[in-house]
Amino acid sequence: MSLLRRALGAVRNPVVKWAFLAVAVGLAVYAVWATWDDLVDAAGRLSLGTVAASVVLTVAYVLSTLVAWRVVLADLGSPLPARAAVAVFGLSQIGKYVPGGxxxxVAAAELGASHRIPRRRSLAAMAVAVLISVVSGTVVGTACLPFFSVDSLGAWSWVAVVAPVLAVLLLPPVLTRVIGVAFRLARREPLEKPLSWRGLGAASAWSVVGWLLAGAQVWVLATGLGLEVTPQTFALAVGGYALAWVVGFLIVLVPAGAGAREGVLLAVMGAAMPHAELLLTVLLSRALMTLVDLGLAAAGGMLVRRDEPESVATAHGDRPS
Structure with missing residues (x-):
C-alpha cells in the first residue's frame, strides 16, 4: 500500500500525468509494432470474417470488464454515466502497459476525481474489479482443467486448490473487511458503505462473461488457423486464456503481462495445434487486445475533450447549447 500511496501522490503532478500518458501510449504502440511482421503474416492466412468476428469479440470482452468495474463503483456509492465511465476506464486502462501493476x-483514481468520485472509492472500485478478474479467472480456468492435455495438466493442478480459497474473497463481508484493513494500513478513511451481495454478484457475472468472450476470441482465431472446432477446444481456449491472464497480471514487472500471457497460452494449447499456427494465434490475440485498449482510450480522450467546454461554460454560469 505504501507503493500505491507514493504513486498516487506522484501522479497528481501535471508533468507526471503527461509523462505517464506518453510512456503508456508509447509502450502500447510498441507492443503492436514489435510483432508487426508476424501479425501481417497471420492476417494473410485468416479470412476477413474470422478477423472481423475476433475484433467484435475483443471489443465485447473489454466492454464487459468496463461494465464489471462500473457495477462495483456504483455499488460503493458512485454511479457513473456511460460517457464518463468510458472516459475514466478507457484512459486508465493504458496504465496496464506501464510496468508496476x-x-x-492510480490513473482511475485521479481521473475519477474529476467526476467527483472520492479517490479512496475509485481505488477500492478498481482494486475490487481487478480482484474479481483474478478470482473469476482462476475459477474459470479450474473449471476448464479437464480439457487440458495430460502434459500441461500437471503444471496447473495447484489451481484447483487455490481457486476455492480465492473464491471466499468474493463474499461481501470478507471483501469489505479486507478493504477496511488495507485502508487502515494505508492510513486512509474507510469506505462509506460496504459491498453488497447484489453488486459483487453482478460484477462477478460480468467478469465470467468476459472470460468466455476472451476465450472465444482466441478460439475463433485458432480455428481459423486449423484448430479443430469442438466444445472441448472452446473450453481449452477459455480456460487457457483465463489462466494466462492471471499469470500475466501477477508478473507485475512486465506491462500488461506481455510475454507471460503468451507463454502460458502456448503451453496450455501446445498439444492442440501446430506451434507456428498457435504462435500466430496468440500474437494476433494480443495485438487485437492492445488495439482495442488503445481505441477505448482514444474514445475516452475524445469524450474528455468534448466535455471540457461544457465544464468551463458551467463554471462561468453559462448554459451549454
Whole structure:
C-alpha cells in the first residue's frame, strides 16, 4: 500500500500525468509494432470474417470488464454515466502497459476525481474489479482443467486448490473487511458503505462473461488457423486464456503481462495445434487486445475533450447549447 500511496501522490503532478500518458501510449504502440511482421503474416492466412468476428469479440470482452468495474463503483456509492465511465476506464486502462501493476488503479483514481468520485472509492472500485478478474479467472480456468492435455495438466493442478480459497474473497463481508484493513494500513478513511451481495454478484457475472468472450476470441482465431472446432477446444481456449491472464497480471514487472500471457497460452494449447499456427494465434490475440485498449482510450480522450467546454461554460454560469 505504501507503493500505491507514493504513486498516487506522484501522479497528481501535471508533468507526471503527461509523462505517464506518453510512456503508456508509447509502450502500447510498441507492443503492436514489435510483432508487426508476424501479425501481417497471420492476417494473410485468416479470412476477413474470422478477423472481423475476433475484433467484435475483443471489443465485447473489454466492454464487459468496463461494465464489471462500473457495477462495483456504483455499488460503493458512485454511479457513473456511460460517457464518463468510458472516459475514466478507457484512459486508465493504458496504465496496464506501464510496468508496476498499479498504474491503471492510480490513473482511475485521479481521473475519477474529476467526476467527483472520492479517490479512496475509485481505488477500492478498481482494486475490487481487478480482484474479481483474478478470482473469476482462476475459477474459470479450474473449471476448464479437464480439457487440458495430460502434459500441461500437471503444471496447473495447484489451481484447483487455490481457486476455492480465492473464491471466499468474493463474499461481501470478507471483501469489505479486507478493504477496511488495507485502508487502515494505508492510513486512509474507510469506505462509506460496504459491498453488497447484489453488486459483487453482478460484477462477478460480468467478469465470467468476459472470460468466455476472451476465450472465444482466441478460439475463433485458432480455428481459423486449423484448430479443430469442438466444445472441448472452446473450453481449452477459455480456460487457457483465463489462466494466462492471471499469470500475466501477477508478473507485475512486465506491462500488461506481455510475454507471460503468451507463454502460458502456448503451453496450455501446445498439444492442440501446430506451434507456428498457435504462435500466430496468440500474437494476433494480443495485438487485437492492445488495439482495442488503445481505441477505448482514444474514445475516452475524445469524450474528455468534448466535455471540457461544457465544464468551463458551467463554471462561468453559462448554459451549454
Amino acid at each position: 498499479v498504474w491503471n488503479v
